[in-house]
Every structure is written in structure tokens, then in C-alpha cells.
Amino acid sequence: MIVSRVEADQVRSLAGVIFEPDPGLTVIIGPNGAGKTNLVEAIYFGLTSRSFRTSDRRDLIPFGSAFARCRVTVQGGGVDHVFMASASRSEGNRFTMDGARIEQAEAVLHRPKVTVFSPDRLELVKGPPAGRRAHLDSFVAARWPSRAGLRSTFGRILAQRNALIARISSAEANSSQLATWNSQFAEAGANLASGREAAVEALAERWVEAADDLGLEGPKGISYRPGSATTKEEIEAGLEERLEHDLRLGRSSWGPHHDEVRLELDGRQLRRFGSQGQQRLGLLALLFAERAALLDAGEAAPLMLLDDVMSELDAHRRGRLVERLLGGGQSVITAAEGELIPERQEISRVAIRDLVGADEERDNGEDPGAGSGGGTS
Numbered sequence: 001m002i003v004s005r006v007e008a009d010q011v012r013s014l015a016g017v018i019f020e021p022d023p024g025l026t027v028i029i030g031p032n033g034a035g036k037t038n039l040v041e042a043i044y045f046g047l048t049s050r051s052f053r054t055s056d057r058r059d060l061i062p063f064g065s066a067f068a069r070c071r072v073t074v075q076g077g078g079v080d081h082v083f084m085a086s087a088s089r090s091e092g093n094r095f096t097m098d099g100a101r102i103e104q105a106e107a108v109l110h111r112p113k114v115t116v117f118s119p120d121r122l123e124l125v126k127g128p129p130a131g132r133r134a135h136l137d138s139f140v141a142a143r144w145p146s147r148a149g150l151r152s153t154f155g156r157i158l159a160q161r162n163a164l165i166a167r168i169s170s171a172e173a174n175s176s177q178l179a180t181w182n183s184q185f186a187e188a189g190a191n192l193a194s195g196r197e198a199a200v201e202a203l204a205e206r207w208v209e210a211a212d213d214l215g216l217e218g219p220k221g222i223s224y225r226p227g228s229a230t231t232k233e234e235i236e237a238g239l240e241e242r243l244e245h246d247l248r249l250g251r252s253s254w255g256p257h258h259d260e261v262r263l264e265l266d267g268r269q270l271r272r273f274g275s276q277g278q279q280r281l282g283l284l285a286l287l288f289a290e291r292a293a294l295l296d297a298g299e300a301a302p303l304m305l306l307d308d309v310m311s312e313l314d315a316h317r318r319g320r321l322v323e324r325l326l327g328g329g330q331s332v333i334t335a336a337e338g339e340l341i342p343e344r345q346e347i348s349r350v351a352i353r354d355l356v357g358a359d360e361e362r363d364n365g366e367d368p369g370a371g372s373g374g375g376t377s
């Protein structure tokens, strides 16, 4: 399945933008502030009805306008589907396929999965463990849809157990209900941990391979560090043992909500000691490892949306990245004007100014150049 057409009717600074990505690799090039990230966000929005930049979809509504809307045409298996996502201040969010409202769980069967890189996502490598847990859980959901609910189930039980612990600590409740919650916590926690363990197992070798290939040099590894025991019985027993401690703290101090996924280079945490470029390669390798795991499981290649991916990478590593992207699947990446993109014929290059219209071109004092219709070369 590929995205054949994107119509960003109104998304942030984009109005009436029509973009037809290549089935392989398209690079969107333009100066700062021209709307490259907005276009990548629009594609994601049209396919998923969400944004990878904000949890408030109303941010996508162009300033002074009433709604945001993007349509994305997906081609595959001889059938085209048109997805349409909109966000409106007065009418809320709408997500349709071929004109009929559709839920996420259904939509994902008819569209490519989407993998996103954005500079904000580096927080995933650099930041605290919570981001890595969330990311791993989303991979679990993509790889094993039947496990998609594990994270939210555990989160709900954790919140309820925490509330009960807090009430017991302040003598507003007694501990008689605790056994039920401990048992549910242990069951949901063990399920969550086993999903994460399976995910890291599926990713470990592939991460090393992708990282080597992208030029992240040195011995490396990815490992799952559980924040508690991982079987139901052990978790339940552990909760009993730690009850006094939890009551003193007023919350659950032990469980998979303390899990860590560790990325290591040369025996040290990439998070703490990696350079900017190394962290970027580590994250890209993770995304490629996920893609490889999905492909090996017989799934279609996800659409890769890589925003501002080239900066901080040297020429050699940019070349490696492009080779990998040309190796299969559909990708759309953005690059700032003047950023060097490896010279490869197969790359489709699109100048954002050719998409957003000639007026801005003149405002920027740029030479409109030839063939400003499609902008593809």
C-alpha cells in the first residue's frame, strides 16, 4: 500500500496543497518555515486523524480559520481509498474513509502503517524511560494487534491501585480491597512485560544490524530491563512484600511502569553518553528495526515520514540512510534548503515552494525556475 496523493486543503500554513509522493523516496526541500514539517504532519493527519507534534489537533487549524482538513489517497491491491481527517473548533474531529466515518482499528487495515522520525522524537533516545516504554508499547500494538490494549489496561489498573493505596495511607479506606487490585495489577503487569520482552527480542538483532548499516560504529545492544518481576505470581508476591513501603509512599513503587529499554553503545547508555549524531542514528536504527520486524512478519512496509532527518549526519551517513530508504518501501523526508542530499537518480525531489504556490516564491525572492508544476525531478 502506498500513498499516491495528499490534499492538504487547510493544515497550519498549507492551503490547497496537492502533493503526489513517489512510491519510493521523495525529498521535500525548502527554506526554514516554508511548511515542510506541516506537510509531513498533514500526511500523518490524513492517514491517522492524529498529529505526531501535538495532542491537540486544533493546533492544525490555520490561524484565523475554523477547521483543518487533509485528504490522503491510498493505493493498494487494485483499490484506492480516500482517507479524510478534519479538526474543527465547533464540530470536533472527523475521520472518514471513502466518505464514511471510520474507527482507527478499522482504518489501519486499509492504510499503510506510518513510522515517524522528527527531531522531537530524539527525546525517545535522550530522555527518561517513559518515552521508550510508550514507544515500545506502540510497536507491540503494531506488531501484535491483539496486544494493543495491554498498555491502557495496565495504566488503568495502576491508577486505581494507586488511588486505593493513597486512601489506605490516609486511613480513608482499609486494605480489604487490595488483594483484588494486586491480582489484577499482577496479571496486567505480567502481560505488559511479556509483550515488551517479545518486542525487544524481535528488535534486538535488527537494531544492531540497522545501526551498523547506518554507520553507528562500535559494539552495541538493546535490552529490556524490567522494573519488577515479570510473571503474575512473582509480581503478586512482590506487591505483598512491598506493601508497607508503598503505603508510606502513597503509590505503587514497583511494576512495569518502571521498566527501561536500554540502548547501549560501547557498553554505555546512548542516552547519557551518545553524541547528537549517534543518538539520531540510534533512533533511526530503532525505526528501521521495527520496519524490518514488521516486514519479516509478512506485513507491508510502513510509510516512513522522516522530518529533518539529515541534519547532524555527515555525508557518509546521509548516503547510508538514503541507500537504506531506496532499498524498499515508501518514504517522504524533508531537508532544509541547501542541505546536501546524496545524488541518486531514484530520489524524487520536490521543492516545497512549488507546492505552496508561486506567491511565496516571489516573496522569498527566489528564482521560480523551470517546471514549477509538479516540482518533481
Ligand SMILES: Nc1ncnc2c1ncn2[C@@H]1O[C@H](COP(=O)(O)OP(=O)(O)OP(=O)(O)O)[C@@H](O)[C@H]1O
Pocket: 011, 012, 013, 014, 030, 031, 032, 033, 034, 035, 036, 037, 038, 039, 059, 060, 061, 062, 063, 308, 336
Ligand atoms: N496553525 C497554524 N496556522 C498557520 N500557520 C501555522 C500554524 N502552525 C504553524 N504555522 C506556521 O507554519 C510555519 C512553519 O512551517 P513548518 O514547521 O512546516 O516549516 P519547515 O519548512 O518545516 O521549517 P524548518 O526548516 O525550520 O523546519 C511557521 O511560519 C508557522 O508560523
Ligand SMILES: [Mg+2]
Pocket: 036, 037, 038, 307, 308
Ligand atoms: Mg521543519
